[in-house]
Amino acid sequence: MPPILEINSAAKGFGRGRDRSEVLRELNLSVEEGDFVSIIGYSGTGKSTLINLIAGLLKPDSGSVKMDGAEIKGPGPERGIVFQNYSLLPWLTVTENVRLAVDQIYPQLSENEWAEHAARYIDMVKLTPASGKLPRELSGGMRQRVSVARTLAANPRILLLDEPLSALDALTRATLQDEIADIWQQNRTTVIWITNDPDEALLVADRVIPLLPGREGATLGDEIRVDLARPRDRKQVLTTPEFKDLKLRLVNTLLGAKKDSTPLLTKKLSAPDILPEDLGKKRDFSIFDRPAPRRRSQLQREELQIEAS
Numbered sequence: 001m002p003p004i005l006e007i008n009s010a011a012k013g014f015g016r017g018r019d020r021s022e023v024l025r026e027l028n029l030s031v032e033e034g035d036f037v038s039i040i041g042y043s044g045t046g047k048s049t050l051i052n053l054i055a056g057l058l059k060p061d062s063g064s065v066k067m068d069g070a071e072i073k074g075p076g077p078e079r080g081i082v083f084q085n086y087s088l089l090p091w092l093t094v095t096e097n098v099r100l101a102v103d104q105i106y107p108q109l110s111e112n113e114w115a116e117h118a119a120r121y122i123d124m125v126k127l128t129p130a131s132g133k134l135p136r137e138l139s140g141g142m143r144q145r146v147s148v149a150r151t152l153a154a155n156p157r158i159l160l161l162d163e164p165l166s167a168l169d170a171l172t173r174a175t176l177q178d179e180i181a182d183i184w185q186q187n188r189t190t191v192i193w194i195t196n197d198p199d200e201a202l203l204v205a206d207r208v209i210p211l212l213p214g215r216e217g218a219t220l221g222d223e224i225r226v227d228l229a230r231p232r233d234r235k236q237v238l239t240t241p242e243f244k245d246l247k248l249r250l251v252n253t254l255l256g257a258k259k260d261s262t263p264l265l266t267k268k269l270s271a272p273d274i275l276p277e278d279l280g281k282k283r284d285f286s287i288f289d290r291p292a293p294r295r296r297s298q299l300q301r302e303e304l305q306i307e308a309s
Ligand SMILES: Nc1ncnc2c1ncn2[C@@H]1O[C@H](COP(=O)(O)OP(=O)(O)OP(=O)(O)O)[C@@H](O)[C@H]1O
Pocket: 014, 015, 023, 041, 042, 043, 044, 045, 046, 047, 048, 049, 050, 196
């Protein structure tokens, strides 16, 4: 049987000609059903681009991204995403936001059935007492719980989490990391969790894969396996030599790749083709017979080389 998700030699860049930048290159990844994978990388390395390729929101320029052995051609309910910014409908209650997902995937459910289904997932994220509230009445952590419940209620086979907790304070973040890990232990839905936090990656996942920046685009590095027993008690785990070793390996890999990857982006920018008018100069024409603006290209062609990391 093919793996649930397989990426082979995939590459993705944006823009054309001189504006082109290569973001991801030579990506290879194989995920088995039930895996809990975390992909960790610096900001701007292409983590969201990678998630979008898996979600089917983007297509690779070369190589392939397959689910169950078939090319992913677009978004589908079997791959559910939770974004960083909650994306809830502000005029709907918690239950109604969750119902949206249920309605689309299971239109045949009766009123009682959908209420039961939604309630089950709201309970899973510990929001039953807030089920009648609107998003503006909830804290950031509660809103993200609703997003998780809504995505899980659609019964995806792969749960894609794109830095789901980045907007939350450290304590809420820790609580939600534990809760999502607990939910995974109960339902074993395949999870791909994108993060920029080494502790988060190592505490939640069994496979941590660094996305390493490079001059020609970022690529996935060697996986670190996390064999720590579950449920993981963070207070205990964070102080163990095993955890410290894993973190050191991961952080060294990420720091090493950053050092080797100067500059991430080289672009040629053309200055605007119109010469600014000198407004300090006295004008001897009216607004109606102003001469056409002078173009730089009539005088010279200017190019500016910038390098940024
Ligand atoms: N649709 C697009 N068009 C052009 N460039 C894009 C597009 N999407 C992403 N990029 C560029 O690709 C690079 C990687 O972006 P991406 O959002 O995937 O990184 P990231 O690792 O998720 O960043 P962050 O952690 O800050 O969210 C950036 O330089 C970004 O500007």
